[in-house]
Amino acid sequence: MIYLTSNSRIFIATQPADFRCSIDGLAAVCQQRLSSNPRSGSIFVFINRNKTMIRALTYEHNGFWLMTKRLSKGKFHGWPRHHGVMQPMAAAQLRQLLSGEPYLLMLRTA
Numbered sequence: 545m546i547y548l549t550s551n552s553r554i555f556i557a558t559q560p561a562d563f564r565c566s567i568d569g570l571a572a573v574c575q576q577r578l579s580s581n582p583r584s585g586s587i588f589v590f591i592n593r594n595k596t597m598i599r600a601l602t603y604e605h606n607g608f609w610l611m612t613k614r615l616s617k618g619k620f621h622g623w624p625r626h627h628g629v630m631q632p633m634a635a636a637q638l639r640q641l642l643s644g645e646p647y648l649l650m651l652r653t654a
Contacts, residue, residue, distance in 0.1 A: 558623070
């Protein structure tokens with residue numbers, strides 16, 4: 545189980561990811577495009593091109609977690625753009641995003 549606390553290190557990728565790739569592909573995106581270690585314990589959040597699905601990747605103890613949220617209607621709104629390839633996010637903001645209120649997403653500044 546993934547526990548989100550105020551100390552969770554969460555990063556949101558500002559560019560859409562190819563969701564045809566799974567854990568290994570998103571881990572490669574973390575290393576190559578985001579210059580981050582996917583096994584660091586941070587949670588990396590991605591969106592697809594259509595903005596209808598998000599995925600979160602994290603490594604815990606002995607393996608990866610890959611979580612997916614697909615909207616049955618509508619799109620995620622307010623996804624950050626033009627602020628680099630990755631932005632930090634607070635756990636409360638990720639909870640809000642996962643609860644289906646993405647249009648209220650406000651990123652904290654680094």
